[in-house]
Every structure is written in structure tokens, then in C-alpha cells.
Amino acid sequence: MSSQNPDRLSRDSGQVLTVAQMRAAEEALMAAGSDVHALMQRAGRGAGEWVRRVAAGRRVTVLCGPGNNGGDGYVIARMLADAGLRVAVIAPRPPQTEAARQARAAYAGVVHDSAVAGLGGVLVDCLFGSGLTRPLDDATLGLLRDLAARHAYRIAVDLPSGVASDSGACLNPGLPDWHLTLALGAWKHAHFAMPACAKMGALRLVEIGVAAVPGAARVLEKPVLTAPAADAHKYRRGLLGIVAGAMPGAALLAATAALRGGAGYVQVLAGDAGLPGAPPELVVREGPLEDVLADSRFAALLVGPGLGRDDAAAARLAAALAAGKPMVIDADALVLLAPAMLRKRRWC
Secondary structure: OOOOOOOOOOOOOOEEHHHHHHHHHHHHHOOOOHHHHHHHHHHHHHHHHHHHHHHOOOOOOEEEEHHHHHHHHHHHHHHHHOOOOOOOEEOOOOOOOHHHHHHHHOOOOOOOOOOOOOOOEEEEEEEEOOOOOOOOOHHHHHHHHHHHHHOOOOEOOOOOOOOOOOOOOEEOOOOOOEEEEEEEOOOOOEHOOHHHHHHEEEEEOOOOOOOOOOOOEEHHHHHOOOOOOOOOOOOOOOOEEEOOOOOHHHHHHHHHHHHHHOOEEEEEEEOOOOOOOOOOOOOOEEEOOHHHHHOOOEEEEEEEEOOOOOOHHHHHHHHHHHOOEEEEEEEEEHHOHHHHHHHHHOOO
16 A cells, blocks of 8 residues: 555545546546556555444444445455454455455455355455446345345445446346445535435545546535625625526425525516515515616526426526626526527626
């Protein structure tokens, strides 16, 4: 294992990579002087430290697959055994890659090929990682379900087995739920995509030094919210305009959320239809959208929820874009949006 501090190896911990991008990123690390064995040690030990802390002395069962994800499992098992924890390793199939075989050879304990009696504590799933594209066979799925049912706490390494990395699809029905998922090297799309992400529990990233990948998706940074200043008033905290359309109830819901979220002043721009049922604390402005948006006090606009998809809705979207304000474009507006409508916009 490299002597470098893993925390200092991170290049871009906010990116979300496809399977192809992750493979390219790992190849770039190897071209820079690392190798598969070193990366496996780095990933396995990083994940193993999370498992050790979560286990808190409980017995740990590590379920290893035949590929490099299984190799990570052998590294985890060796680290836990060296730390004094009771470890049981189950591998339905022997290692099939050279790095996984090396990791298996370095683990001095017994490896079982099926579930063993007396299990409990923590289960660590290292069957398959982000490259899986086909469903688990019946025997493997049955073993995974059985072990999950017999452990009080369950951890998936990289991704839960049976999940498609790029789409977030569950490749088998009835996959177990996990309490913690440890992403290796970078986030994958399935970590944030339904239905798979609902099964993953808490998400944590194990850094291995992956560099920034051009064109990669990114996790939005968590906003920092502070208490209003003592002299704050509604305009200093922001006037939000919500463009209503054919289904005004959606605009009303969005306005209610904005009020509760801390916007200083919220107006629903309802056109000539008005907004029946609006609460008294919500300002509803009627009239042509172009005239209303001439108000320079608007700090931002929301357009799309309940907008509709007819010509009138497209005209309201165009008017909102023409106002030149910071915008959130959602729902129906995304359907109506055309590249030509964005050419004169400046984006952050």
C-alpha cells in the first residue's frame, strides 16, 4: 500500500462517474505509476477502516466475489483480522483476476464457499462492483439474501450487488437493503438514482486518488444557510417570482416551499387566471408576464411546475427567459425548452 495519506490523494471528490469513466480514471492512475494491486490495497484498506469503526468489535462476515471487488473484500478481511476482529470470509467462487488472487493469498484465514453457522454482527458485500450488467443467478441471490437476513448491520462496498451502476436499476427483484454503502474512488450514478439509491443507506466515499474527469457529472454542493442579519428585510433576503401556468396548484406548492425555505418575499406570477386558494401571506400578481417581470426587484425566477405544454406555456417560458434573471427551470419548462432559447443566456 502507498505510504501517502489517502486524504491527500483526492483530486475531485464531487464527481459522479460512469463505469467507462471510472475505468479510464483507474487506467490514468496506473499510467502515473500505480498498479491494480496498489489500488486494491488502497481501496480495501480505506473501506476496511470504515468497517472496523462501524463493527465496534462485532463479528464481521465478508462476502467476496470472483473479480476485483472480491479482491477488495479479501483486503478488508485481512485488515480486520489484523485489528483483532473475528472475521468470516465467504466466497462462492474463487478469484478470477490476478490482483484478487494476490489479495486472497495474503489473507491467511479460512475461506468458506457457502454460508456458515453462527453468523451475525456485520455483513460486508464485496460480491460485485460497478461493472455488473446482468442479474445475479439464483444461487448467488439466495446466498446474498440469506446472509443479509442473518446480520444486524449490512455494508455494501462500491455498490450493492445486483445494481446497475450507470442507471441505478435493480437487476434482481428483492435485493437486500443496506445500512451503509462505501463508494470506491468516485461516486457512481447509481448512488443517487432510483430505485437503487433507496437501498443503500448512508453514503460515504473512499478516496483512492482519482483525478478530475472532463465532462463528469457532479454532486451539488450542500448550501450553507445562515441566520438572517439583524437588519435584514424581505428584499435583502431575495424576491422570488414563480411563474404559474395551466395547473396553478403546482406553483402554489412551490411558493409554499420557498416561503418556508427562507425566501424574503415570494410572488406567484399568475397571469390573468389568478391563483384561487392562495394563502394571505403569498402575493399573487396578475397581468402580462412581460410587464410584471419589468420589476427590477426580482432576485430569481422559477418556471415549470404546472406550466403546461401548449403555446401559451411556451410564451410564458420565453418571457421568463427574456427577463435575464437567475432561474430554476423545471418540470414542463424542461419539455418546452429548446437550445435556441438559451443562446443569449449567461449561465453560472
